[in-house]
Amino acid sequence: MKILYLASGIPVPGALGGSTHTLEVARGLAARGHTLHVVASARSGWGGLAALARPRSTQFAGFHLHHVDVPKAAALLTTGLVLRLARAVRPDVVMERYYNFAGAGMLAARRLGLPALLEVNALIVDPPQVRKRRIDDALGGPMRRWALTQCRWAGRIVTPLHTTVPAEIPRAKIIELPWGANVERFTPDSFQATGQPAPGHSQPAATAPVVVFLGSFRAWHGVLDFVKAAAMLLALGRDCQFVLIGDGPERAAAERLAAAWPGRFSFTGAVAYEAVPQLLAGAAIGVAPFNTAPHPALRTAGFFWSPLKVYEYMAAGLPVVTANIGPLSQVIRDGQEGLLYAEGDIAGLAGAIMRLLDDPAAARAMGARARARVAAHYSWARHCEELEHILLALIAS
Incomplete structure (x- = not known):
């Protein structure tokens, strides 16, 4: 054609x-x-x-x-x-x-x-x-x-x-x-294959697990919910790093919240598509904290955005934490490819991340299933x- x-x-x-x-x-x-x-x-x-x-x-x-x-x-x-x-x-x-x-x-x-x-x-x-x-x-x-x-x-x-x-x-x-997702470019070993971070961006220290957010910093993407949940985990003494990849209107507010925890948050800004696989492959958990409350159209018609970040997390072999709303809950099945929490529940979001941090073997198994599922159904x-x-x-x- x-x-x-x-x-x-x-x-x-x-x-x-x-x-x-x-x-x-x-x-x-x-x-x-x-x-x-x-x-x-x-x-x-x-x-x-x-x-x-x-x-x-x-x-x-x-x-x-x-x-x-x-x-x-x-x-x-x-x-x-x-x-x-x-x-x-x-x-x-x-x-x-x-x-x-x-x-x-x-x-x-x-x-x-x-x-x-x-x-x-x-x-x-x-x-x-x-x-x-x-x-x-x-x-x-x-x-x-x-x-x-x-x-x-x-x-x-x-x-x-x-x-x-x-x-x-x-x-x-x-x-x-x-x-x-491009399952040839987004793989679990994208970072390990090069041994180098994405050009122009530094990887967090490898001593602590990395929890990543990828996407637009808009209200309905839930980026502020993510930072607040991360702060809850840090307040409980959890040793982890948080990387936020992307840019948008909520970035300044997210950075202000993160400033209370120096050295725990990394903001990359907008990143070229070709550089994203390396950043994801250095992570342990991918978070997609969508919150439709600020987006009337999503509340009216259902969650019609095809969740690109979720598919790319899956292709990178990451367990995914996301809101329990359809069709997200049909892509990520609770306990299989990741964990679901009630939309807008920041404590629930923090709890889901904590469960994966506390059981790395289960998290790795969910990530492997996520990779297999996206390759079979969502490439x-x-x-x-x-x-x-x-x-x-x-x-x-």
Whole structure:
């Protein structure tokens, strides 16, 4: 197949979850013998009017990468450029990551009579308490109408959880497909194989077990819950280190809390995707303390985010501590691949980490089962194999 894949406003390569998703899907489909033309950003933000004239094109990781530096909120301005690219490339199918203000790929596919697949990774229509929804309602619902139009134009919709898509769209069109981990890059021996920390980042002292948090420092990722739970363990005299990989709005608050325990917390900041496996392989426990209370959409539709950090912990052979909410509790089964605790219960989070610290043999066994489970069910290779079948069926129909 020849596939035109649009990821408007997503930096590729990049440190964001969306960057990882786009890269692994493109790389995985290319590895399966398909020709990929990916439209993404080189960086976040606006690249000037020149960005709308022609993309900066190169070969990257086995696929054609076309950089168009336009903010996500202005993605529809690229419609003319995308249409020209589609005419030049002549793809068999168009695939686009959904975003409120995107849709250039759907428009191009519609204009050229090409089959189209829409990737949906977040709730399409926000609940009423979200500001963006209130503005849209006040304007008469143009964003909702455009979202529904894209869903209707798409021959198939791929999403981690079908509740992200409005009920008006036939369920038969929607295919649930979780994200995954690169199980070739994320392995239990990534650190030991090199004997070196990730470039530019120091590993904590090896004398104490390392508990790691990876991801965006946003409220619903529970980073402050993690630091508070860690402080509870340190107050009890536990000898352990805590590494926080990533960045975001909650970082300053997390660092203030951690300052009470000098030398016990390491903040790496944003880390290149290629460097993350080494950091995880130096850890003993991976924590994903998701808390949906600050995120109304997650409370409305269920936990629709495909938990990238969880899959990568598993691939690195780490036992995982996460909140007991679906579908997280279907990926990490309590006592098998890790431990679950009641969402938002900081003492419960601390207790789960403590149980694993107190029984390293059980923790290692859970990590081994986690590695086997992600390799069997949640790898990017498996994701791309299923996506290939969906695309081929879409073209055939």
